[in-house]
Amino acid sequence: MDFKDYIRVIPDFPQPGISFKDITTLLKDGEMYRKAINELKVMVSDLKIDVIAGPEARGFVVGAPLAYALGVGFAPIRKSGKLPGETIEVGYDLEYGKDTLAMHTDAIEKGQNVLIADDLLATGGTIATSINLIEQLGGNVVGAAFLIELSDLNGRAKLPEKIDVFTLMNY
Numbered sequence: 500m501d502f503k504d505y506i507r508v509i510p511d512f513p514q515p516g517i518s519f520k521d522i523t524t525l526l527k528d529g530e531m532y533r534k535a536i537n538e539l540k541v542m543v544s545d546l547k548i549d550v551i552a553g554p555e556a557r558g559f560v561v562g563a564p565l566a567y568a569l570g571v572g573f574a575p576i577r578k579s580g581k582l583p584g585e586t587i588e589v590g591y592d593l594e595y596g597k598d599t600l601a602m603h604t605d606a607i608e609k610g611q612n613v614l615i616a617d618d619l620l621a622t623g624g625t626i627a628t629s630i631n632l633i634e635q636l637g638g639n640v641v642g643a644a645f646l647i648e649l650s651d652l653n654g655r656a657k658l659p660e661k662i663d664v665f666t667l668m669n670y
Protein backbone atom coordinates (compact mmCIF):
# COMPACT_ATOMS: atom_id res chain seq x y z
CA MET A 500 0.00 0.00 0.00
CA ASP A 501 1.49 3.30 -1.11
CA PHE A 502 -0.25 6.59 -0.37
CA LYS A 503 1.06 7.92 -3.68
CA ASP A 504 -1.12 5.41 -5.55
CA TYR A 505 -4.07 7.46 -4.27
CA ILE A 506 -2.82 10.87 -5.43
CA ARG A 507 -3.92 12.02 -8.89
CA VAL A 508 -1.32 14.15 -10.67
CA ILE A 509 -2.82 16.63 -13.12
CA PRO A 510 -0.43 18.50 -15.43
CA ASP A 511 -0.85 22.21 -16.17
CA PHE A 512 -3.44 22.93 -13.46
CA PRO A 513 -4.36 25.62 -12.45
CA GLN A 514 -1.90 27.11 -14.94
CA PRO A 515 0.68 25.85 -17.48
CA GLY A 516 3.77 24.33 -15.87
CA ILE A 517 2.15 23.38 -12.54
CA SER A 518 1.95 19.65 -11.82
CA PHE A 519 -1.07 19.58 -9.51
CA LYS A 520 -1.19 16.92 -6.78
CA ASP A 521 -4.89 16.17 -6.31
CA ILE A 522 -5.74 14.65 -2.91
CA THR A 523 -9.47 14.17 -3.61
CA THR A 524 -8.67 10.67 -4.90
CA LEU A 525 -7.22 9.80 -1.48
CA LEU A 526 -9.96 11.53 0.51
CA LYS A 527 -12.77 9.60 -1.17
CA ASP A 528 -11.28 6.30 0.06
CA GLY A 529 -12.36 6.09 3.70
CA GLU A 530 -9.76 3.51 4.69
CA MET A 531 -6.84 5.39 3.12
CA TYR A 532 -8.00 8.76 4.47
CA ARG A 533 -8.10 7.30 7.98
CA LYS A 534 -4.70 5.61 7.50
CA ALA A 535 -3.15 8.89 6.34
CA ILE A 536 -4.48 10.82 9.36
CA ASN A 537 -3.47 8.02 11.74
CA GLU A 538 0.03 7.98 10.28
CA LEU A 539 0.40 11.74 10.79
CA LYS A 540 -0.88 11.25 14.34
CA VAL A 541 1.92 8.74 15.01
CA MET A 542 4.53 11.03 13.41
CA VAL A 543 3.66 13.95 15.72
CA SER A 544 3.22 11.84 18.85
CA ASP A 545 6.42 13.12 20.51
CA LEU A 546 5.27 16.76 20.32
CA LYS A 547 3.33 18.52 23.03
CA ILE A 548 0.42 20.03 21.08
CA ASP A 549 -2.31 22.25 22.53
CA VAL A 550 -4.04 23.20 19.29
CA ILE A 551 -3.83 22.50 15.55
CA ALA A 552 -4.05 25.34 13.03
CA GLY A 553 -4.93 24.61 9.40
CA PRO A 554 -5.05 26.96 6.40
CA GLU A 555 -8.18 27.04 4.23
CA ALA A 556 -9.31 24.97 2.45
CA ARG A 557 -7.29 21.79 2.18
CA GLY A 558 -5.63 22.38 5.56
CA PHE A 559 -9.08 21.81 7.08
CA VAL A 560 -9.42 18.27 5.69
CA VAL A 561 -6.07 17.32 7.23
CA GLY A 562 -5.99 19.51 10.34
CA ALA A 563 -9.52 18.97 11.66
CA PRO A 564 -9.47 15.13 11.69
CA LEU A 565 -5.95 15.20 13.14
CA ALA A 566 -7.13 17.54 15.92
CA TYR A 567 -10.07 15.21 16.58
CA ALA A 568 -7.77 12.19 16.69
CA LEU A 569 -5.40 13.94 19.13
CA GLY A 570 -8.22 15.39 21.24
CA VAL A 571 -7.05 19.00 20.80
CA GLY A 572 -8.74 22.10 19.40
CA PHE A 573 -8.64 23.34 15.81
CA ALA A 574 -7.97 26.94 14.77
CA PRO A 575 -8.92 27.80 11.16
CA ILE A 576 -6.61 30.04 9.15
CA ARG A 577 -8.84 31.56 6.49
CA LYS A 578 -8.58 33.62 3.33
CA SER A 579 -9.27 37.32 3.83
CA GLY A 580 -12.87 38.40 4.53
CA LYS A 581 -14.22 35.06 5.75
CA LEU A 582 -13.82 35.24 9.54
CA PRO A 583 -16.57 37.17 11.35
CA GLY A 584 -14.69 38.33 14.46
CA GLU A 585 -11.67 40.57 14.99
CA THR A 586 -8.78 39.34 12.81
CA ILE A 587 -5.16 39.86 11.90
CA GLU A 588 -4.13 39.37 8.25
CA VAL A 589 -0.91 38.74 6.31
CA GLY A 590 -0.40 38.70 2.50
CA TYR A 591 1.79 36.09 0.76
CA ASP A 592 2.81 34.47 -2.56
CA LEU A 593 2.17 30.83 -3.44
CA GLU A 594 3.20 28.51 -6.31
CA TYR A 595 0.49 29.92 -8.58
CA GLY A 596 -0.58 33.31 -7.27
CA LYS A 597 -0.98 35.68 -4.34
CA ASP A 598 -3.39 35.66 -1.40
CA THR A 599 -4.05 36.90 2.13
CA LEU A 600 -4.58 34.74 5.21
CA ALA A 601 -6.35 35.72 8.42
CA MET A 602 -6.93 34.42 11.95
CA HIS A 603 -9.23 35.48 14.75
CA THR A 604 -7.26 37.37 17.37
CA ASP A 605 -8.60 34.98 20.04
CA ALA A 606 -7.88 31.77 18.05
CA ILE A 607 -4.71 30.98 20.01
CA GLU A 608 -3.92 31.61 23.68
CA LYS A 609 -0.51 33.14 24.42
CA GLY A 610 2.07 30.39 24.99
CA GLN A 611 0.02 27.59 23.44
CA ASN A 612 1.94 24.97 21.45
CA VAL A 613 0.59 24.87 17.91
CA LEU A 614 0.94 22.24 15.19
CA ILE A 615 0.16 23.50 11.68
CA ALA A 616 -1.46 20.95 9.34
CA ASP A 617 -2.00 21.21 5.59
CA ASP A 618 -2.29 18.90 2.59
CA LEU A 619 0.82 20.08 0.80
CA LEU A 620 4.10 21.99 1.25
CA ALA A 621 5.15 23.69 -2.01
CA THR A 622 7.04 27.02 -1.83
CA GLY A 623 6.31 27.27 1.89
CA GLY A 624 4.56 30.64 1.50
CA THR A 625 1.33 29.44 3.10
CA ILE A 626 3.08 27.89 6.08
CA ALA A 627 5.48 30.81 6.60
CA THR A 628 2.44 33.11 6.63
CA SER A 629 0.59 30.81 9.03
CA ILE A 630 3.61 30.86 11.37
CA ASN A 631 3.71 34.66 11.17
CA LEU A 632 0.01 34.88 12.17
CA ILE A 633 0.29 32.34 15.01
CA GLU A 634 3.42 34.01 16.42
CA GLN A 635 1.73 37.45 16.28
CA LEU A 636 -0.96 35.92 18.51
CA GLY A 637 1.65 34.64 20.96
CA GLY A 638 1.49 30.98 19.90
CA ASN A 639 4.52 28.71 19.78
CA VAL A 640 4.67 26.72 16.52
CA VAL A 641 6.18 23.34 17.39
CA GLY A 642 5.67 21.53 14.10
CA ALA A 643 4.09 21.34 10.67
CA ALA A 644 2.48 18.19 9.23
CA PHE A 645 1.63 17.59 5.56
CA LEU A 646 0.38 14.78 3.38
CA ILE A 647 2.67 15.89 0.52
CA GLU A 648 5.94 17.79 0.14
CA LEU A 649 7.19 19.09 -3.22
CA SER A 650 10.86 18.75 -2.34
CA ASP A 651 12.27 20.61 -5.37
CA LEU A 652 10.53 23.82 -4.29
CA ASN A 653 12.41 23.67 -0.96
CA GLY A 654 9.57 25.09 1.12
CA ARG A 655 11.32 23.77 4.24
CA ALA A 656 13.96 26.48 3.83
CA LYS A 657 11.28 29.10 4.64
CA LEU A 658 10.56 27.51 8.03
CA PRO A 659 12.56 28.17 11.20
CA GLU A 660 14.82 25.24 12.15
CA LYS A 661 13.12 24.73 15.52
CA ILE A 662 9.93 23.64 13.74
CA ASP A 663 9.72 19.90 13.08
CA VAL A 664 8.34 19.09 9.63
CA PHE A 665 6.48 15.82 8.95
CA THR A 666 5.36 14.59 5.51
CA LEU A 667 3.80 11.34 4.29
CA MET A 668 4.76 11.67 0.61
CA ASN A 669 7.52 13.38 -1.35
CA TYR A 670 7.49 14.47 -5.00
Ligand SMILES: O=P(O)(O)OC[C@H]1O[C@H](OP(=O)(O)OP(=O)(O)O)[C@H](O)[C@@H]1O
Binds near residue numbers: 621622623625
Ligand atom coordinates in the same frame (compact mmCIF):
# COMPACT_ATOMS: atom_id res chain seq x y z
O1 LIG B 1 3.63 26.03 -0.04
P1 LIG B 1 2.78 26.95 -0.88
O2 LIG B 1 3.49 27.39 -2.14
O3 LIG B 1 2.25 28.09 -0.11
O4 LIG B 1 1.57 26.10 -1.44
C1 LIG B 1 0.84 25.19 -0.68
C2 LIG B 1 -0.55 25.65 -0.44
O5 LIG B 1 -1.27 25.80 -1.67
C3 LIG B 1 -2.50 25.10 -1.59
O6 LIG B 1 -3.52 25.91 -1.10
P2 LIG B 1 -4.32 26.99 -1.96
O7 LIG B 1 -3.84 28.37 -1.54
O8 LIG B 1 -4.27 26.65 -3.40
O9 LIG B 1 -5.78 26.91 -1.37
P3 LIG B 1 -6.90 25.78 -1.25
O10 LIG B 1 -6.48 24.86 -0.13
O11 LIG B 1 -8.09 26.60 -0.88
O12 LIG B 1 -7.03 25.06 -2.57
C4 LIG B 1 -2.22 23.99 -0.62
O13 LIG B 1 -3.40 23.46 -0.04
C5 LIG B 1 -1.32 24.64 0.40
O14 LIG B 1 -2.05 25.31 1.41
Ligand SMILES: Nc1ncnc2[nH]cnc12
Binds near residue numbers: 518521593594595621
Ligand atom coordinates in the same frame (compact mmCIF):
# COMPACT_ATOMS: atom_id res chain seq x y z
N1 LIG C 1 1.60 21.56 -7.24
C1 LIG C 1 0.59 21.69 -6.37
N2 LIG C 1 -0.38 20.73 -6.31
C2 LIG C 1 -1.40 20.86 -5.43
N3 LIG C 1 -1.53 21.88 -4.60
C3 LIG C 1 -0.60 22.84 -4.63
N4 LIG C 1 -0.44 23.98 -3.91
C4 LIG C 1 0.68 24.60 -4.34
N5 LIG C 1 1.26 23.90 -5.31
C5 LIG C 1 0.49 22.79 -5.52
